[in-house]
Amino acid sequence: xxxxxxxxxxxxxxxxxxxxxxxxxxxxxxxxxxxxxxxxxxxxxxxxxxxxxxxxxxxxxxxxxxxxxxxxxxxxxxxxxxxxxxxxxxxxxxxxxxxxxxxxxxxxxxxxxxxxxxxxxxxxxxxxxxxxxxxxxxxxxxxxxxxxxxxxxxxxxxxxxxxxxxxxxxxxxxxxxxxxxxxxxxxxxxxxxxxxxxxxxxxxxxxxxxxxxxxxxxxxxxxxxxxxxxxxxxxxxxxxxxxxxxxxxxxxxxxxxxxxxxxxxxxxxxxxxxxxxxxxxxxxxxxxxxxxxxxxxxxxxxxxxxxxxxxxxxxxxxxxxxxxxxxxxxxxxxxxxxxxxxxxxxxxxxxxxxxxxxxxxxxxxxxxxxxxxxxxxxxxxxxxxxx
Amino acid sequence: xxxxxxxxxxxxxxxxxxxxxxxxxxxxxxxxxxxxxxxxxxxxxxxxxxxxxxxxxxxxxxxxxxxxxxxxxxxxxxxxxxxxxxxxxxxxxxxxxxxxxxxxxxxxxxxxxxxxxxxxxxxxxxxxxxxxxxxxxxxxxxxxxxxxxxxxxxxxxxxxxxxxxxxxxxxxxxxxxxxxxxxxxxxxxxxxxxxxxxxxxxxxxxxxxxxxxxxxxxxxxxxxxxxxxxxxxxxxxxxxxxxxxxxxxxxxxxxxxxxxxxxxxxxxxxxxxxxx
Numbered sequence: 001x002x003x004x005x006x007x008x009x010x011x012x013x014x015x016x017x018x019x020x021x022x023x024x025x026x027x028x029x030x031x032x033x034x035x036x037x038x039x040x041x042x043x044x045x046x047x048x049x050x051x052x053x054x055x056x057x058x059x060x061x062x063x064x065x066x067x068x069x070x071x072x073x074x075x076x077x078x079x080x081x082x083x084x085x086x087x088x089x090x091x092x093x094x095x096x097x098x099x100x101x102x103x104x105x106x107x108x109x110x111x112x113x114x115x116x117x118x119x120x121x122x123x124x125x126x127x128x129x130x131x132x133x134x135x136x137x138x139x140x141x142x143x144x145x146x147x148x149x150x151x152x153x154x155x156x157x158x159x160x161x162x163x164x165x166x167x168x169x170x171x172x173x174x175x176x177x178x179x180x181x182x183x184x185x186x187x188x189x190x191x192x193x194x195x196x197x198x199x200x201x202x203x204x205x206x207x208x209x210x211x212x213x214x215x216x217x218x219x220x221x222x223x224x225x226x227x228x229x230x231x232x233x234x235x236x237x238x239x240x241x242x243x244x245x246x247x248x249x250x251x252x253x254x255x256x257x258x259x260x261x262x263x264x265x266x267x268x269x270x271x272x273x274x275x276x277x278x279x280x281x282x283x284x285x286x287x288x289x290x291x292x293x294x295x296x297x298x299x300x301x302x303x304x305x306x307x308x309x310x311x312x313x314x315x316x317x318x319x320x321x322x323x324x325x326x327x328x329x330x331x332x333x334x335x336x337x338x339x340x341x342x343x344x345x346x347x348x349x350x351x352x353x354x355x356x357x358x359x360x361x362x363x364x365x366x367x368x369x370x371x372x373x374x375x376x377x378x379x380x381x382x383x384x385x386x387x
Numbered sequence: 388x389x390x391x392x393x394x395x396x397x398x399x400x401x402x403x404x405x406x407x408x409x410x411x412x413x414x415x416x417x418x419x420x421x422x423x424x425x426x427x428x429x430x431x432x433x434x435x436x437x438x439x440x441x442x443x444x445x446x447x448x449x450x451x452x453x454x455x456x457x458x459x460x461x462x463x464x465x466x467x468x469x470x471x472x473x474x475x476x477x478x479x480x481x482x483x484x485x486x487x488x489x490x491x492x493x494x495x496x497x498x499x500x501x502x503x504x505x506x507x508x509x510x511x512x513x514x515x516x517x518x519x520x521x522x523x524x525x526x527x528x529x530x531x532x533x534x535x536x537x538x539x540x541x542x543x544x545x546x547x548x549x550x551x552x553x554x555x556x557x558x559x560x561x562x563x564x565x566x567x568x569x570x571x572x573x574x575x576x577x578x579x580x581x582x583x584x585x586x587x588x589x590x591x592x593x594x595x596x597x598x599x600x601x602x603x604x605x606x607x608x609x610x611x612x613x614x615x616x617x618x619x620x621x622x623x624x625x626x627x628x629x630x631x632x633x634x635x636x637x638x639x640x641x642x643x644x645x646x647x648x649x650x651x652x653x654x655x656x657x658x659x660x661x662x663x
Contacts, residue, residue, distance in 0.1 A: 131620060132439050149618060149620035152621055156622075227606070228523065228604070234515060362619070
């Protein structure tokens with residue numbers, strides 16, 4: 001009688017498991033594709049005129065003029081329209097100690113969200129994590145930018161929309177691209193070919209869009225440079241020591257180079273074009289759009305009330321802001337007021353995506369259509385724009 | 388009367404050892420296969436969100452694309468080079484100082500407090516310092532791996548030398564061994580098994596450290612691949628990087644173990660393996 005070969009049983013089990021694995025992989029691959037969601041249209045509709053928000057409360061998205069006046073209502077407008085019951089909203093930001101987060105912080109501190117019956121919690125979460133949490137409905141909104149991660153998220157099936165802008169930098173700001181050179185002389189950017197460019201943000205950041213624009217003027221692109229990401233604490237030192245040849249610096253880092261005779265500012269954020277802002281996920285886009293509208297109303301009202309103009313001309317407000325966002329008042333005063341702007345320009349996402357595609361930061365060959373990435377209906381509804 | 392009937396292990400030691408090896412290898416293969424199977428099904432049936440945790444089949448096809456593009460090879464090669472270089476430098480200096488400090492009490496008393504203090508400093512915290520010393524090239528990353536490996540190997544080597552049984556030393560002295568012969572024929576062979584364990588543990592930690600360093604100041608390497616993919620929301624690519632790092636860590640540690648087995652056949656683990 002032949003005894004069964006027990007030695008082969010474990011191997012056979014392992015092989016059977018491997019076969020099952022492959023079979024399951026084949027059978028299940030279609031299911032993933034079927035789960036892609038169809039692009040949805042605008043989430044909300046305007047209900048009519050809104051008191052305090054007249055003609056200047058909306059500008060044509062096609063207007064890309066650098067001197068365009070940002071949309072504004074009267075201070076205190078649009079008036080609160082509280083939800084029937086208190087509603088919790090969780091919003092995240094990559095950083096809390098930054099001036100561009102001030103409108104959200106002020107809206108919380110001055111009770112603008114409370115007036116809408118919203119209980120808003122602002123949490124610090126890295127943008128890459130927050131977008132995934134947003135897509136899964138774990139958080140309701142993200143204060144960030146439509147970066148490559150956002151485009152890849154939408155492309156992979158997450159229901160995300162950029163619903164409001166944040167700010168553009170004023171002409172006197174020197175936030176942007178700095179290179180070595182003598183003050184007052186026009187640097188030759190074509191000399192940057194093969195040199196090192198450093199930024200605190202990665203290849204998937206919208207900040208690279210203006211860099212690409214500046215390089216494009218001399219026939220270069222980012223792929224012609226050695227791009228590096230460096231920590232905020234090291235980037236200025238690396239530039240001053242000559243370890244990098246160019247840097248992209250945001251507020252307030254650039255102020256460290258302002259008096260450096262060997263540093264020249266070359267280009268900044270395009271005037272009048274916000275590169276970031278508010279991103280909603282499925283909770284506020286589809287499940288509770290009225291909550292998304294209430295949040296937007298509070299945000300727009302906060303800009304009209306506290307950030308409509310040169311808000312840093314009031315020393316008391318600067319002091320208040322500095323304490324609220326935990327920044328040194330002197331540092332806050334060293335940069336000009338941002339031009340807060342809740343609107344989104346037409347074609348911004350196309351231009352961002354072209355840079356992402358060029359820099360291999362997204363896995364698409366053509367830009368996704370704007371209506372799959374942008375929804376202006378929330379801010380248009382709260383200012384009563386029906387056009 | 389007590390009758391001692393030999394068991395199967397005694398009647399057929401070679402067959403028993405073979406069967407045990409087969410069972411152990413099967414288990415080592417079956418556990419990760421079962422894990423991947425569960426992952427595949429959980430992702431496909433949406434117990435896991437396939438957008439954030441792609442199925443193994445998606446990860447495999449993404450890895451295939453990355454290999455075809457050449458990106459995965461170059462990132463893997465860059466990380467391997469940094470780890471191996473740092474491991475060799477850190478391991479060699481750790482062994483040298485560990486042997487010297489283990490054998491020389493005065494040197495130990497002089498250096499141990501300082502090295503102990505440096506040992507507890509999180510090695511990643513040294514990266515900014517290394518950046519200012521070595522610049523932005525390969526220097527800071529290789530140095531970081533070398534420093535990390537050094538401490539693991541130094542401690543295990545020094546402890547091993549200090550723990551060499553008094554009987555070994557006395558035997559050496561009884562044979563009239565000189566200081567050099569004692570070092571060469573008694574202390575080093577007795578300490579080698581523990582040194583190799585230190586080198587193997589350090590290999591795993593070296594991989595951990597390089598991944599973190601490549602994330603902070605990288606433009607290439609598996610750490611950069613993982614964290615850049617995460618920042619870009621490319622989760623399948625991120626998982627490819629994680630899987631490759633895990634495979635690299637396992638293979639690197641196994642390579643060191645196998646080399647150690649051949650170099651130090653008297654190590655306890657290998658004697659045990661030999662008995663089966």
